[in-house]
Amino acid sequence: MAETQNWVPLGIDTNVPSMARVYDYILGGAHNFAADRQVGSQIEKLVPGLPSVARLNRRFLGRAVNFLMDQGVRQFLDIGSGIPTVANVHEVAQERDPAARIVYVDKDPVAVAHSQLLLADNENAAIVQADMRDPETVLSSPEVKRLLHWEEPVGLLMLLMLHWVPDEDDPQKLVATYRDALPAGSFVVMTHVAKDQIDESVDQAAAVVNRSKSADQMHMRTHAQVNALFDGFELVEPGLVGCGEWRPDGPGDIADETSMNMFLYAGVGRKD
Template identity: 65%
Template sequence: MAQQRDWVPQDVDISVPSMARTYDYILGGGHNFAVDRAVGVQIEQIMPGLRQAARVNRAFLGRAVRFMADQGIRQFLDIGSGIPTVSNVHEVAQSRDPECRIVYVDRDPIAVAHSELMLAGNDRAAIVHADMRDPESILASPEARRLLDFDEPVGLLMLLMLHWVDDESDLPGLLARYGDALAPGSHLAVTHASGDHQGREVTDATEVIRRSRSQDQMNLRTHAEIGALLKGFDLVEPGLVGCGEWRPEGPADISDSPDMNMLVYAAVGVKS
């Protein structure tokens, strides 16, 4: 293994790419390694507008959190929060109301380590090191018990997360376990990659990830398949649409490339 940098947890194998770190690279972040950048460069060569798609997804995060806050949501659970960058959930939510409480969850040790540094001194936000496939441990974690009241509505975010869960892991059942823990009036925001509006490029990009030996493997789903996952939540207008089409507030929320606006579907739903 290559020599570790001082900000890297000792148990992290930096010879194997992480999609959290590759996404950090695509967003222009600095917490990634050569192996992550190599995957990112290969995917960008196949899909030159990928950085625009990442920016559009990040912009959706802000709009979704602001929408939830405007509906009275004051506590948020962000599953697969990734490596901290600008306009994180707690920054957006607490700009609306400083009393908002946020629990982040990620399985990537580097994402967790940097989140802990970022959240130091913020007693209304915390990070849990866990895999989204184990909702019970997340919901029962000390951080969730301290900050979240599941008798009240919660804003649950799963952005660019569901396509990393394969069909064998029973994704509908997994989402139902989260949904069952939420009070009526809770909101769910999701984004999910799809090949519906792409050509061969998205399949080739998925193959790059498969060959990379990363434990994160993408599972593309259609609009209908993604919509079926949201059972139990009433989608707010405009429903399940391309990420750039979900209530854009200005040119910065939309890509110049129509394909990149539709690479990822987005939706916000409310539990009745």
């Protein structure tokens, strides 16, 4: 792929990998650079089942959005939405209700640029360029103010995001800040790398990411640590489980290799 294609936003250093673009590469996307592909290929060699994990995460996203729709949620805040691929939140939600409202948030300029193109004709969806660790900027953005009605329940999505937040940035407090802004009846949806379900190869893959030039550094957490991120929410059944084990409803929701189903913890919590 030529690095000078017209989809590249001005000012992007294509030599610095971004985890949003590495994820795009792992999913088989085309909006990534050589630096992203180098990191992606290195970690795929260490963890050959990683594309399966990425697909399981996307399948869980669809199930969770449909579950929230079943609970009457019609507006979503997707933190760390990444580069658009198949079955995005607005596609899943608006297929059931065209009036459903979605705000995406990402800090990666490529993810933002492509989301803007995808959503150009969609009055009920928008993208905010911001770091999730700056909730004030996210929550006060014009897009959030226009589309999200705080007297109604909101679906807050944080998939594959909180393991990029180091302990010193207090991820539990960060989630609590977003939680406190949500009205009663809202939900949070999370996936997080499962520290106590992985082997040495995943530690090696995390080390590849953390040695790269990327500002994104991986911080894996145990079941108890991820469970603590749901403080103030009531976990819905089946609780915090492996991503492939959260209410699967089809063969594509579960990987053949058991360990891949447990690579990520997944959960949905409700704010009373």
